[in-house]
Amino acid sequence: MLTLHDHPRSGNCYKVRLFLSLIGKDYQRSFVDVLARKNQTKEFERISAFQQVPALTDGDISIWDSHAILLHLAHKYAPEWLAPMPHLGAMYAWISVSTNEIANSLQPLRLTYVVNSAEAAHHLGVNEALLDVPGMERRTERVLRRMDKRLAENGWLAGTDTPTVADIACYGYTALAEEAAIDILAYPAIAAWRKRIQQLPGYVPPGLPVATATQTN
Ligand SMILES: N[C@@H](CCC(=O)N[C@@H](CS)C(=O)NCC(=O)O)C(=O)O
The missing domain is CATH 3.40.30.10 (Glutaredoxin)
Known part of the structure; x- marks a missing residue:
């Protein structure tokens, strides 16, 4: 088990x-x-x-x-759920976007809304006075714009016909965007992709x- x-x-x-x-x-x-x-x-x-x-x-x-x-x-x-060649590199690249770009923007931004700023600073390992919310907002907008552009051209992030683990990696915090006061309708391809994921069996x-x-x- x-x-x-x-x-x-x-x-x-x-x-x-x-x-x-x-x-x-x-x-x-x-x-x-x-x-x-x-x-x-x-x-x-x-x-x-x-x-x-x-x-x-x-x-x-x-x-x-x-x-x-x-x-x-x-x-x-x-x-x-693993992309075959020639999409394998794109699958890893979008997993990397989740570990870096999303983990340094939308993820901590949402945390500042979910817990108080002292708690958020503790979990992010920074002094509360150095919690850079405008910077997180700028980085969030940048990564969402890039994801939206990719998803306007491909149904799934790796460029495959079916979803891969890269979609699940990037979906985790994108699904919670409203908790970070993000209007997902400003990113129409992301909004449509979220709906496709929500329709998957299971x-x-x-x-x-x-x-x-x-x-x-
Ligand atoms: N790179 C890790 C990050 C995990 C992470 O940030 N976990 C948070 C909860 S979302 C946590 O356990 N925080 C408690 C702590 O760091 O003490 C992953 O993708 O799973």
């Missing part, structure tokens, strides 16, 4: 919950209350080197980082009642 170390408000965890559901893989959920800093234990560090969620336990293997988990799951259980929306989770840390 797979175990997902999870937090219901985390967009990174949502990527993994969504993908597990899309590929029809059963798993159990272990709630790690990162907002209450219950992740800062030696026990959790053995599973997740940076003590962050998501982390996945698959038999003897522990994997941390949403993108590493998506790739592990696709390679092991759902290879149809789709689950972001967010979970905390009560459905089991606290283990």
